[in-house]
Amino acid sequence: MSGGGALEKNSELKSQNRRRVFGEFFRSTVASSGSSGLSRRKQSASASTPPPAPTRIVYRERVPPSHPDLPFWQRNWFIALLFVMAIGFFSLALFLFLGLDLHQGSPSSASAASSEGVEITYGTVLKLMHEKTKFRLHSHDVPYGSGSGQQSVTGYPNVDDANSYWIVRPELGTSAKQGDPIKSGTIIRFQHMGTRKWLHSHLHASPISGNLEVSCFGDDSNSDTGDYWKLVIEGSGKTWKQGQRIRLQHVDTGGYLHSHNKKYSRTAGGQQEVCGVREKRADNVWLAAEGVYLPVMETK
DSSP, rough: OHHHHHHHHHHHHHHHHHHHHHHHHHHHHHHHHHHTOOOOOOHHOOOOOOHOOOOOOOOOOOOOOTTTTSHHHTHHHHHHHEEEEEHHHHHHHHHHHHHGGGGGGGOOOOOOOOOOOOOBTOOOOEEEEEEOOOOEEEEEEEEOTTOOEEEEEEEEESSSOOOOOEEEEEOOOOOTTTOOOOOOOOOEEEEEETOOEEEEEEEEOOOOOOSOOOOOOOEETBGGGGGGGEEEESSSSOOOOOOOOOEEEEEOOOOOEEEEEEESSSTTTTTEEEEESSOOOOGOOEEEEEEEEEOOOOOO
8 A cells, every 4th residue: 555545544534533523522412411400492582580469359349320310208218307306396395395394393292103102293294193003093085975975084094194294283263282291181182294184073973883974074274163172181191291091082072983894885895894982992093103293392
């Protein structure tokens, strides 16, 4: 072999060795890049995009449409209700003021009696309770269908009845005034608070038993001796107090205010007869029960 051929063969061998070394270097570089996790691919959109914000739910209150065509009291019913209640309370206060007839004298205070022993004075508003049956002396604007035809008087079973209140008044022509105590044997009158008529009696026959009829008659400016009742205190008491057993004797007829368990069946169903009898009996004892008791006026 000549020297030129040997040189060509050596250069070819060197070229092959360089290609082999370069190839092994390339493969080792790619392998090391793969093992280190390097990658030239773009990250997915899910990896780069932040998570969406939580959904917000907004509740909107629906405002009802106004109705300008409705009346004022329907659009402002609460104000109207307060106005009606205010009128009602004012009317009640005015009624009580007029009923107590405070123009006759104004005591420093009025107290509702809640225990026995409270003094009863002129101007006191009270209920009279029949001792034996516990019914209250009662009247209302209903006339008798027989006898005098005047306003009827009965015994009423319920305690909470507005038509069972009576105002204690002195007889006509005396100097007694509101707040004065009432002694046994004194002539007094009872004015029905609701109708302003007077507890009255006469010789007409009562509807059920045929005894002396007891009625209501007259008004604020019309009263006579038929309205006079003598206070008779049972026992040793000298002045009338709540809880004392009393009798009321009618001056003109001599009959005692009386009641019993005989009841009406029609117009005044469940209410019992009130009448007058001339004898003292267990059925004509009464007691002062619920009411507004005025204190004794101090004399100067």
